[in-house]
Amino acid sequence: MKSILSFATAVCLWLVLVAPVYAGGNIAAGQAKAGICAGCHGPDGNGGADPAWPKLAGQDPDYIAKQLADFKSGARKDPIMSGMAAPLSATDMKNLGAYFASLKAKPGAASDxxxxxxxxxxxxxxxxxxxxxxxxxxxxxxxxxxxxxxxxxxxxxxxxxxxxxxxxxxxxxxxxxxxxxxxxxxxxxxxxxxxxxxxxxxx
Ligand code: HEC
Ligand code: HEC
Structure with missing residues (x-):
């Protein structure tokens, strides 16, 4: 029993120390809202057909939530993204941030x-x-x-x-x-x- 308990403690500690913290957002709930985003940001968050559509995979979750809030409020202006952000609640933004932060960024390359x-x-x-x-x-x-x-x-x-x-x-x-x-x-x-x-x- 004692060893099971200490194992559990070790697992908890490992989770606290090693598991990435996605600023309190819920990854699964974010994924559920991200279907429409995939068309431009890619199904794996690594971008789409147009290089003007940014990669979001591995980006900081708070930064993503902030940008979505800024698109919604008009503090950051983009005709596409203000429309995309308009229906999102603050919780949706956090969850979407957690989801895209959890995706693995593929390395890019400089061509020149x-x-x-x-x-x-x-x-x-x-x-x-x-x-x-x-x-x-x-x-x-x-x-x-x-x-x-x-x-x-x-x-x-x-x-x-x-x-x-x-x-x-x-x-x-x-x-x-x-x-x-x-x-x-x-x-x-x-x-x-x-x-x-x-x-x-x-x-
Ligand atoms: C029709 C294409 C399109 C769709 C769909 C779309 N986006 Fe975007 N997104 C863009 C473009 C274009 C930009 C860059 C805007 C600019 O130039 O400032 C952008 C920028 C962003 C940024 C800012 C990235 C950064 O690095 O600052 C975030 C965050 C974002 N989108 C999240 C989302 C989410 C979440 C969804 C789904 C709810 C979504 N987008 C759907 C085209 C799209
Ligand atoms: C004093 C701190 C600071 C320095 C120095 C700085 N940045 Fe930034 N940068 C920021 C912050 C803060 C943001 C996020 C702004 C926001 O919230 O929209 C940012 C955002 C950006 C973005 C937008 C990212 C995106 O996904 O849309 C780019 C690109 C960028 N910085 C490039 C640079 C480059 C290139 C330099 C050097 C010439 C530089 N930064 C120097 C603080 C800094």
């Missing part, structure tokens, strides 16, 4: 090695002349993000990443208390291309 090398400099060291902080200081050295504030940016489609950085730069995406708007404002379009290319190959 020279461009990626330029991007690596910015990602790891920023641009001192322009006052751009190193991206990795918030997004982590491998771009995996630092939950719950800083999203994963590794392995993402370059077209999507570029579009977001240009939107931050222009002030069209302003749902981040200005952290990213201030950063992207100082990046040139060439630097945006380069850093997006580098991040696509990070894993």
């Amino acid at each position: 090695a020279l461009l990626a090398k330029q991007g690596q400099k910015i990602f790891r060291g920023g641009n001192a002349t322009m006052g751009v902080s190193a991206c990795m200081s918030c997004h982590g050295p491998s771009g995996h993000g630092i939950p719950p504030r800083f999203p994963k940016v590794s392995g993402q489609n370059t077209a999507y990443t570029q579009k977001q950085l240009l939107a931050f730069k222009a002030g069209n995406r302003a749902n981040d208390s200005e952290t990213m708007t201030r950063t992207a404002f100082r990046l040139s379009e060439q630097e945006i291309k380069a850093v997006a290319e580098y991040m696509a190959g990070l894993h």
Whole structure:
């Protein structure tokens, strides 16, 4: 009996220490709502036919829930996603976050090695002349993000990443208390291309 109890304690401890915490969302309930999302974000969350449709697999659950809330409130604007988020409750958003966070991200790849090398400099060291902080200081050295504030940016489609950085730069995406708007404002379009290319190959 004693050994069964200590085994149970060990299992509980293992669950507490090792099991991923998906910010309280329910994965199964999220999956039940995610059928419609698969058409664009992929049945495994790794994106669809159009590279402007972002990969969601392995993204931070709180970040996903926040983006859905921002699409619904209009703080982040996108004609497709505001429609998608409109019927979702706060609980649905949490559950969808838990579901997509639980999916395994497939590694992406940079297709232009020279461009990626330029991007690596910015990602790891920023641009001192322009006052751009190193991206990795918030997004982590491998771009995996630092939950719950800083999203994963590794392995993402370059077209999507570029579009977001240009939107931050222009002030069209302003749902981040200005952290990213201030950063992207100082990046040139060439630097945006380069850093997006580098991040696509990070894993
Ligand atoms: C018809 C295509 C389409 C469908 C269906 C769709 N999305 Fe999206 N989703 C997009 C596009 C396009 C974007 C990028 C918007 C932008 O450029 O800002 C996006 C962005 C997102 C983002 C932000 C990702 C990030 O990294 O910031 C989340 C989260 C998201 N979608 C979740 C969902 C969920 C959950 C569903 C299902 C309820 C869904 N989407 C259905 C096309 C779609
Ligand atoms: C001071 C912290 C900080 C730094 C430095 C930073 N970021 Fe971010 N980044 C954030 C936060 C916070 C968000 C999430 C904003 C939100 O909630 O919508 C974000 C979001 C993003 C996104 C959107 C991700 C998505 O899925 O839509 C991209 C792309 C990105 N950052 C790229 C970069 C790049 C490239 C750099 C370096 C040039 C950089 N970031 C530097 C904090 C930072």
